[in-house]
Amino acid sequence: MNRLGSCTPTNNILINIDAIKLPFSLIDYLIVHEFVHTQIKNHSKEFWAELSKHISNWKELDEKTYGMKL
DSSP: OOSSEEEOTTOOEEEOGGGGGSOHHHHHHHHHHHHHHTTOOSOOHHHHHHHHHHOTTHHHHHHHHTTOOO
16 A cells, blocks of 8 residues: 555545554644545545644645655
């Protein structure tokens, strides 16, 4: 699994087992990111707006995870 996490169409959240190696702030971001996907299935403006209600520095954290391989 190259992804850190995903949310299925039936709202099952899958987290890469190697995510445990991430700093806690990125683990928190990953979990909240996937929980928001249970409501909004894409990365639309609406998705990012909802995510920002829960994690104000999501852009910084998202940049840290971009392209990350575990």
